[in-house]
Amino acid sequence: MSQTGRPSGRAADMLRTVSIEPGFAHHAEGSCLIRMGGTEVLCAASVEPRVPPFLRNQGIGWVTAEYGMLPRATHTRGDREAARGKQSGRTQEIQRLIGRSLRAVVDRAALGEMMITLDCDVLNADGGTRCASITGAWVALALALRKLQGAKIIKASPMLGQVAAVSCGIVGGVPVLDLDYAEDSDADADANFVLTDTGGIVEIQGTAEKAPFTDAEFTALMDLARAGTTKLFELQRAALS
Numbered sequence: 001m002s003q004t005g006r007p008s009g010r011a012a013d014m015l016r017t018v019s020i021e022p023g024f025a026h027h028a029e030g031s032c033l034i035r036m037g038g039t040e041v042l043c044a045a046s047v048e049p050r051v052p053p054f055l056r057n058q059g060i061g062w063v064t065a066e067y068g069m070l071p072r073a074t075h076t077r078g079d080r081e082a083a084r085g086k087q088s089g090r091t092q093e094i095q096r097l098i099g100r101s102l103r104a105v106v107d108r109a110a111l112g113e114m115m116i117t118l119d120c121d122v123l124n125a126d127g128g129t130r131c132a133s134i135t136g137a138w139v140a141l142a143l144a145l146r147k148l149q150g151a152k153i154i155k156a157s158p159m160l161g162q163v164a165a166v167s168c169g170i171v172g173g174v175p176v177l178d179l180d181y182a183e184d185s186d187a188d189a190d191a192n193f194v195l196t197d198t199g200g201i202v203e204i205q206g207t208a209e210k211a212p213f214t215d216a217e218f219t220a221l222m223d224l225a226r227a228g229t230t231k232l233f234e235l236q237r238a239a240l241s
Contacts, residue, residue, distance in 0.1 A: 005171070005174060006171070006176060006183065007182045008037070008180060008182075010176075010178075012175065012177065012224075013176075013177050013224055013227060015177060015228055015232075016038075016039075016180065017035070017036075018231075018232065019235075020032050020033075020035075020136060020235055020236065020238075020239040021034075022143060022239045025042060028045055029045050029116075029143070029147050030044070030045035030142065030144030031140050032139045032140050032239060033123075033136075034133075034135060036131070036132045036135075037126055037127075037180055038127075038181075039124060039125055039128055039132050041123065041132045041133050042120070042121045042123060043119070043120050043136035043139065043140040044118070044140055045116055045117070045118050045119075045141050046116065046117045046119065047115075047148065048114065048116075049113075050114070051114070051115050055113070057113075058113075059109065060108040060109050060111070061115060061116070061158075063103045063106050063111075063116050064095075064115065064118070065099040065117065065119070065133075066095050066117065066118070066119050067120045067122075068119075068120075069122040070122060070123055073123060074125050095120070097130060097134070097203065098118060098130070098133050099118075100203065101137075102141055102163065105161045105196060107158040109158075112154065118137040118140060118141060120137055127181040127182075128178060128179060131164075131165035131167050132165075134163065134164065134194060135165055135232050135236065139239050141159070143240070145158065161197050161198050161200075162196060163197075164194075164195065164229045164232035164236065165229070166192075166225050166229055166232065167184070167190060168191050168221040168228070169187040169189055169191065171183045171187050171188065172188075173188065175217060177225070177228045188208070188210045188213070189206065189210070189213045189217070189221075190206070190209060191204060191206035191207070191218075192205045193226075195225060195226065195229045197229075199226075
């Protein structure tokens with residue numbers, strides 16, 4: 001344990017080392033490999049000239065996501081969900097969250113009747129996989145839209161802004177930013193914040209794992225999340241440049 005009280009030695013308001021490598025999946029319309037500490041997620045955007053049946057002939061597009069973890073993304077091997085014949089409730093909840101987060105910053109009317117699917121595959125998990133997936137998926141989506149625009153399939157990008165996500169929690173009574181697995185598994189409370197670059201809130205998932213937390217502690221977590229996502233927005237823009 002470090003002097004800061006965090007196993008990693010980070011200050012309370014410090015993100016893990018983050019990198020975003022665009023174009024990692026060679027065949028996808030947009031992709032990146034995002035690393036947040038020991039968590040690594042491959043995000044790939046695929047464009048199809050169709051929409052789900054409930055959106056046909058309405059002139060609007062759809063953005064959705066699928067999420068999965070490789071069998072040895074964690075300390076022990078997990079069965080492939082395909083081998084089990086069904087997705088876990090956790091997987092379904094996370095991929096719906098990713099889809100909602102991305103749709104929040106897309107003008108689906110400007111997209112037209114196309115569907116973009118973001119595949120988020122966790123190669124290594126060390127906490128915060130859903131947050132890394134959202135942050136990386138935005139980059140993959142932006143690259144796919146740039147490709148559509150370059151091919152003159154769409155006139156202008158339907159992207160309305162940036163979205164990123166980060167976890168925060170109370171560990172040992174102290175609010176901290178960007179929990180790794182060691183912290184997440186022992187946190188007094190933890191939360192995932194999905195925020196936009198204009199200050200909007202897309203979603204907050206927060207849970208007291210032990211004692212309930214206070215309004216003041218929640219405000220401290222929110223402040224950490226805003227500072228953390230501001231840095232993630234900068235890294236997203238750098239990846240696109």
